[in-house]
Amino acid sequence: MELKQPEAIIGTNSWGSKAYGTLLRGSGVDEATLRETMSCAINHDLKIFDVAKDYGFGKAQKLLGSFGSSNCIISAKFTPSTSYQPGQVRTSLIQDLNDIQRDYVDIYWLHLPSDLKENLREMAELYREGKIRLIGVSNFNLEECIQAAEILAEQEIPLYGVQNHYSLIARRWEQEGLVDWCHENDVSFWAWAVLEEGILTDPRVKTPSSIMKVLFQRKKTTLLPLYDLMRRIGEHHGLNIPEVAISYCSSKGIVPICGCRKPYQVEALVKAVHTTLSELELQQLEQEADRLQVTVLGADMFRFAVRKKGKE
Numbered sequence: 195m196e197l198k199q200p201e202a203i204i205g206t207n208s209w210g211s212k213a214y215g216t217l218l219r220g221s222g223v224d225e226a227t228l229r230e231t232m233s234c235a236i237n238h239d240l241k242i243f244d245v246a247k248d249y250g251f252g253k254a255q256k257l258l259g260s261f262g263s264s265n266c267i268i269s270a271k272f273t274p275s276t277s278y279q280p281g282q283v284r285t286s287l288i289q290d291l292n293d294i295q296r297d298y299v300d301i302y303w304l305h306l307p308s309d310l311k312e313n314l315r316e317m318a319e320l321y322r323e324g325k326i327r328l329i330g331v332s333n334f335n336l337e338e339c340i341q342a343a344e345i346l347a348e349q350e351i352p353l354y355g356v357q358n359h360y361s362l363i364a365r366r367w368e369q370e371g372l373v374d375w376c377h378e379n380d381v382s383f384w385a386w387a388v389l390e391e392g393i394l395t396d397p398r399v400k401t402p403s404s405i406m407k408v409l410f411q412r413k414k415t416t417l418l419p420l421y422d423l424m425r426r427i428g429e430h431h432g433l434n435i436p437e438v439a440i441s442y443c444s445s446k447g448i449v450p451i452c453g454c455r456k457p458y459q460v461e462a463l464v465k466a467v468h469t470t471l472s473e474l475e476l477q478q479l480e481q482e483a484d485r486l487q488v489t490v491l492g493a494d495m496f497r498f499a500v501r502k503k504g505k506e
């Protein structure tokens with residue numbers, strides 16, 4: 195398993211809580227299915243599971259721990275939420291390790307660019323103690339990533355990666371030069387919500403009603419011509435619409451994190467990342483997506499909570 199440029203990551207946002215699954219996604223998934231999903235991913239050598247304390251209403255990482263994570267690679271996060279308190283990263287990591295039932299995490303992400311120096315220095319200390327193997331940042335803009343890399347460089351620690359919102363219809367970080375900066379500086383770029391939480395799936399496939407479905411209805415109608423194009427391009431490669439959305443990212447050297455909670459979704463992810471779309475196909479997809487101008491919130495949902503020095 196290549197950690198610098200993994201093929202794909204299994205997202206666990208909707209693992210663990212039937213209430214979360216039912217409310218947001220229209221249906222809950224039982225533990226047996228999640229176990230199967232996990233085994234299916236590991237059998238396909240997709241061993242990186244992306245977790246955070248609050249995923250699945252706090253149950254996702256506990257569940258992963260209870261399944262046994264010794265043969266997994268764990269990507270976990272510290273989410274700064276209040277004004278900086280010394281020791282806050284350590285306290286949070288200890289809880290995560292308890293949940294996951296491990297004595298280290300492979301990759302630990304600073305989830306938001308708050309109190310950069312303080313939080314990253316604590317992460318550096320935990321790195322030196324072996325409790326964190328790699329350090330990444332999430333929901334950072336280019337300027338913040340450069341700053342983070344400099345803070346870590348002072349501690350002689352490389353910045354492993356950036357985990358940001360990115361999909362065929364949300365390419366802000368590419369347009370602002372962050373993706374290129376990552377590629378030029380040997381920093382891995384992981385994309386969350388490559389399926390836009392269900393927007394980039396086939397509108398003809400019937401799914402149970404849910405909050406997401408109601409919220410996305412108008413956007414899905416606007417995107418009908420894009421789905422047509424994705425279907426046509428997909429036919430050349432034996433991919434369906436969500437698989438084209440995933441392959442769009444991996445074909446550009448971006449690591450897709452996909453919310454998989456059923457084995458078929460892991461199989462689809464594997465198929466998608468093993469297919470490379472041509473330059474022309476990528477351009478056609480981007481042109482159509484740009485023409486339709488559908489906007490999605492992405493990281494703006496959380497970045498309002500970013501604490502800047504001097505603005506307390």
Ligand SMILES: NC(=O)c1ccc[n+]([C@@H]2O[C@H](COP(=O)([O-])OP(=O)(O)OC[C@H]3O[C@@H](n4cnc5c(N)ncnc54)[C@H](OP(=O)(O)O)[C@@H]3O)[C@@H](O)[C@H]2O)c1
Nearest residue numbers: 205206207219244386387388389390391392452453459462
């Ligand atoms: N760093 C951050 O701030 C941040 C923020 C958000 C998310 N994330 C990470 O990114 C991961 C992915 O985000 P997400 O789970 O919210 O959204 P997502 O991966 O964009 O979409 C998940 C949705 O796509 C559906 N789906 C998955 N595979 C499919 C397939 N092959 N065919 C058709 N539909 C498919 C799922 O269906 P079902 O409902 O049927 O399962 C679910 O509704 C999260 O799990 C989390 O690990 C990170």
